[in-house]
Amino acid sequence: MAAPLLVAENVSKxxxxxxxxxxxxxxxxxxxxxxxxxxxxxxxxxxxxxLLSIFSGLARPTAGRVCIQGADLSDMAEAERSAFLAGTCGYIFQSFNLIDVLSAQENVELPLWEVPISRSERRARAVEMLEKVGLGTRLNHRPAQLSGGQQQRVSIARALVRRPKILFADEPTANLDAQASEQIMALIQELNTANACLCIVSTHDPDIVAYTSRKIRLLDGRVVA
Known part of the structure; x- marks a missing residue:
């Protein structure tokens, strides 16, 4: 049996x-x-x-450790950890975190600037991801020209453009209406199946939980189920 992709051991914060x-x-x-x-x-x-922030390396635990692909994040220097996480993980935020002055395509290209590939390859991969999330006709639109659901799709494309092994999503549908939420979760579910990546979604919405295959319930900072 393959080793777990992500392991948290006695994590406290x-x-x-x-x-x-x-x-x-x-x-x-x-x-x-x-x-x-x-x-x-x-x-x-x-x-x-x-917990999602600690899983994803965006925060450090007060005690315990998190290992991704067998590597202990706490053993890494700041620059080493940042580079490791950038190449391994993708992030979807509820606030979208898109750059207003950039087009959808340019926002998706951002994570690829640290990758040693040509400008044409960077563009091709961004376009490919935007087409996968249904925004192939919105490449040159800026965030203000897109609906909330479309902005979240750009955020998902940006998170996946480096083909991460782990996708972290913090309340990814919190700012969306019911229809857009369903579309986003169906897309995450589809990409999870197609790419066999580990997807971890933080949510309080039971409709969103229904899309997932495993549930970890927290109460007062402890896993209770």
């Missing part, structure tokens, strides 16, 4: 609020496989966004 320590995660351990579509669920304040 505590935030300092003035003179008070506030625990956000308490001794979380989990192993996730390639090809899984995982939901991190729980009420507001349960720790799911914090």
């Amino acid at each position: 505590t935030f300092r609020m003035g003179s008070v320590d506030v625990p956000a995660l308490r001794d979380v351990s989990v192993a996730l496989e390639a090809g899984e579509l995982v939901a991190l669920t729980g009420p507001s304040g349960s720790g799911k966004s914090t």
Whole structure:
């Protein structure tokens, strides 16, 4: 059996609020496989966004460790960890995080600027991803010229353009209506199946959870189911 793609061991996270320590995660351990579509669920304040940030290397745990492909993120220097994560992981944010002055194509090209490929290859890969998410006719549109659902599709294309092994999505449909949410989750599900990547979605929406194959429920910073 292949080793898990992502392993968290006894992960805890505590935030300092003035003179008070506030625990956000308490001794979380989990192993996730390639090809899984995982939901991190729980009420507001349960720790799911914090756990996603630690899984994805955007935050460091106070205690415990996270390993991706057997590599311990805490053992890496900052530059080494950033380069490793950029080549391994893709990120979808609920706020889209698109650059207003760039076109859809230029936004999707951004992660490829650190990849040693030609300008024509960079453009071709961006166009290919935008076509896969149904925006092949919106290449030159800026974010303000796109609907919320279309902006999230650009965000997904940008997350996938480097062909990551792991896709992290933090409340990816929170700013979308029901129809756009269904379309986005169906797209994530399709790409998960086609590429066999590990997809981890943080959400409180039971309709979104229904698309996933595995659920991890958090309460007060602990895994309860």
